[in-house]
Amino acid sequence: MSIRTATVHIDLNALVDNYGIIKSMAPYSKVLAVLKANGYGHGLVRIAKALPQADAFGVARIEEALELRTAGVIKPIVLLEGVFDDADIAILAANNLQTIVHTNEQLNAILSADIDRPLKVWLKIDTGMHRLGIAPSQFNEFYSALSKSDNVHDDLVLMSHFSCADDLNNQTTSQQFAIFEQLTQQLSNPRSIANSAGICGWQQSHCDWIRPGLMLYGVSPLIGKSSQNIGLKPVMTLQSSVIAIQQVKKGETVGYGAAWQCQENTFIGVIAIGYGDGYPRHASNGTPVLLNGRRVPLAGRVSMDMITVDLGADCQDKIGDIATLWGAELPVEEVATYATTIPYELLCNITRRVKYI
Missing domain, CATH: 3.20.20.10 (Alanine racemase)
Incomplete structure (x- = not known):
């Protein structure tokens, strides 16, 4: 593995x-x-x-x-x-x-x-x-x-x-x-x-x-204009992998504080990234993550080393699949909005344990 x-x-x-x-x-x-x-x-x-x-x-x-x-x-x-x-x-x-x-x-x-x-x-x-x-x-x-x-x-x-x-x-x-x-x-x-x-x-x-x-x-440095509008290309892409998939039933909760409750039977993906890596602690439920060509929403609080996302009842995702937290198809500006912060902070907060390629 x-x-x-x-x-x-x-x-x-x-x-x-x-x-x-x-x-x-x-x-x-x-x-x-x-x-x-x-x-x-x-x-x-x-x-x-x-x-x-x-x-x-x-x-x-x-x-x-x-x-x-x-x-x-x-x-x-x-x-x-x-x-x-x-x-x-x-x-x-x-x-x-x-x-x-x-x-x-x-x-x-x-x-x-x-x-x-x-x-x-x-x-x-x-x-x-x-x-x-x-x-x-x-x-x-x-x-x-x-x-x-x-x-x-x-x-x-x-x-x-x-x-x-x-x-x-x-x-x-x-x-x-x-x-x-x-x-x-x-x-x-x-x-x-x-x-x-x-x-x-x-x-x-x-x-x-x-x-x-x-x-x-x-x-983008302008309110209301995306980087694509200006012709800019993101230099940083932040990624990690799915390390576990859990089946969760309607009514059950996920994560610290039971902050997210399942509305229907689904699968929860656990991704190896958290605020210890620089992913924003205050990213809210619903913050998008790219996985296998689709956006999946954050479900539950961000932990130090992990986040959890709702994969849906019919997911075909596997352990080891690569998730993108921000990059060309998911602008860091968008993630910053969900985290009630600015993209400057997200880019600057990447910690030293994250591998750079």
Whole structure:
């Protein structure tokens, strides 16, 4: 007997195709491919090495940047949250890493650092998301200080981040872009504001640099538009196998808390995947799973290592059959809706015991 447990299949051809779609949308912009959170769960180094055509990579932590450098990745790498410790400045300079500046503390650390080469800096402006970024009223002060510093490369990039670009009917995006334009359009510095949703839905925001994340991995960043509508292909397919089939009678219950009750005689399939692998704990009854060319519904609570699905009274399924939890025929966006979460979380939550192919 040989049964496959939880396995992730990474389709690097789909990744490259998605990159091509992105470039076709913004042919005149440079691409900072966002690889944070282990490449959105797809493998940090694996994704970076599959995208040599990207102009730069974006990560959230200095540890991620150093992992790429150790793996031989020489492309520009940008720390999207900046540095958290003054000692990191020397590490940036030594490893040719770039950083965002969004606080007075980061500004002062860079200006006072003793380094032998200037750093490439991205100055982040808060245009309305109110998460990271300097206030518009601080822009002139920060811009002047960075532009005059010998520790800062002349090619200072000006950036911001959209909060509602996934909703094409929300005017917050236009308001944010108007603020960004007012502050930066008269300057010669390269600019960047478009994330995945901005790339797809707000063409005027493409500027000099775009920053695709979610859409690189084949997931739609827009409300009401599927990945197929945009032409994207999912890079990740999550699969596992049926490890048991149980006959259940009308009125009997399945799983912890007796959370699902059988409405008629049926067969229950047990699949070797659970929240210990990253499958969402809060996926509700009825969440679809692909098995032998049809969708079968989740029946009962997700366990650490297993889920149970209703195979129907006439099932022909067998132990060892492969089930797809999400992939090309079952978008991760759909599964996320059943789990009352977002596809970002599902992709990033794959655990280390899952095998990657």
